[in-house]
Amino acid sequence: MSAKVLERFPAGAPRGSWPAEEYAARRRAEGLPATVVMDLNADAFLVVERAPEDD
Numbered sequence: 156m157s158a159k160v161l162e163r164f165p166a167g168a169p170r171g172s173w174p175a176e177e178y179a180a181r182r183r184a185e186g187l188p189a190t191v192v193m194d195l196n197a198d199a200f201l202v203v204e205r206a207p208e209d210d
Contacts, residue, residue, distance in 0.1 A: 158203035161189060166198045175200035 161182060164175040175191045179202045182189035192201050 157206040158192075159206070160201050160203055161187075162202045163194075163197075164200045164202070166193070166200060175202055178202050 162175070162178055164178070168174055179189040179191050182202065182204070187204050189202055189204055192203055193199075194201050
């Protein structure tokens, strides 16, 4: 799987705030296949656009 990182968000967002999920939802509303993944080494959430799978 390959993916393009659209945006990075620090994992320490204020309680009750989900900026990475909100950003990904806006991208999905625009038609992009955006999802959120955790980069444990950087302690950050990444919003990525997954590339289509080759069959």
